[in-house]
Amino acid sequence: MSTRAVILGGSMAGLLAARVLAENFTEVLVVDRDKLLGVTSPRRGVPQGAHIHGLLARGHQVLDELFEGFTEDAVAAGALTGDLGAHRWFFAGQEACRTDTGVKYLSATRPVLEGFVRDRVAALGNVKFLEQHDIVGLVATPDRSRITGARVHAGTEETVDGDLVVDATGRGSRTPVWLEELGYDRPTEEQIKIDFSYTTRVYRLPDESVMGGVRSVNPLPSPVTRRSAFFSAMEDGKWVLSVGGVLGDRAPVDPEGFLEYVRSLPTQDIHRVVVDAEAISDPVTFRFPSSIRPRYDELTRFPGGLVVLGDAACSFNPVYGQGMTVAALEALVLREHSQRGVPDPLPFQRAVAEVIDLPWNTAAGGDLAYPEVAGQPSAEMREMNDYMAKVMAAACRDPAVMTGFMRVTGLVDPPRALLEPEMRRRVLQQAG
DSSP states (O other), X not given: OEEEEEEEOOSHHHHHHHHHHTTTEEEEEEEOSSOOTTOOSOOTTOTTTTSOOOOOHHHHXXXXXXXXXXXXXXXXTTOEEEEGGGSXXXXXXXXXXXXXXXXXXXXXXXXXXXXXXXHHHHTSTTEEEEOSOEEEEEEEOTTSSBEEEEEEESSSEEEEEOSEEEEOOGXXXXXXXXXXXXXXXXOOEEEEEEEEEEEEXXXXXSOGGGGTTOOEEEEOOOTTTOOEEEEEEOGGGOEEEEEEESTTOXXXXXXXXXXXXXXXXXXXXXXXXXXXXXXXXXXXXXXXXEEEEEOGGGOXXXXXXXXXXXXXXXXXXXXXXXXXXXXXXHHHHHHHHHTTSSOOHHHHHHHHHHHHHHHHHHHHHHHHTSTTSSSOOOHHHHHHHHHHHHHHHHHTTOHHHHHHHHHHHTTSSOGGGGGSHHHHHHHHHHHO
């Protein structure tokens, strides 16, 4: 068993990394600039933490695999669960079938969901937290061939040593800069400028019967409708509404302007409910300029003792809800590679790239479908975009197609499941 792993960043990616590394390291130290333990409100290190978050079906499955009884405990603490097909979904302005898909959701605000995971990780005997410490840089051997720890700062600078350092610092990761300072190449970057933003407000409904038993209403964005919304029940009787626009379209943060933006959505049902609801927070906006994927997997030299995952390895357009689930799948890769000792960085980053490929291509294809977004979709992406438009149209008429769509977008099934002969027949027949 290796001695110590140091994880830089205590968000979902870092916490899940800590969970799997605790199986094979004597000690795991999670370092973060924020206070973590006991925190149940949005924090500085997660600027999108006040907004609605999606845990895709596969991510939900991984959490249940890593933490025995996770869903039961989360529900007992106030989280909601059920079948995704019971929600109301709108694709290109058309309402999808409501059906039993067998694909489950777990609904809680981001700070609460993160708190469930953090409490489970903190209960592990060999995981420790170093809170409110800024991460300054890496420490390397004299020949710079291996990372041996990190420099951190909280009034004074100190070094924390580790056999393995995991960069889970998110979108603002400094690893490209640190690599260059150590004499390595920076990774090339793929970038898709979508300029997406979403504005969120929390409500309490005077009577939840106005929702007709539905716990979520979600008009998804498309080149046809542009604007999107996620209006979902959360813990403690709260309802969170996040409305978003692409290419610089932002919802106003003044209450009247926000309601007018809600009125413009592809369905009027959300406005009808929230206009008479009690707003228990002010509107707050989060802007996401571009999806970024540093290609660590394409490097030929990389220092030992360092790996990168989570948003530091790929930052996705949040409208697709992929980030936490991809981090969970990367944690499973980390578990596998750490069973043989300290992971070899380049094979690890290549394995992580295989996890990222599918959700990245899905999100990239969706974003490049907007004519104003810079970049040329590949012929394969264009073909898939055309077919997925047919899938979503068919999902508004055929429950079997809706189920298949939910399983694929939830990363439970691969995209080829939507291309199986019987499914393809249904899609083409129903899409008209």
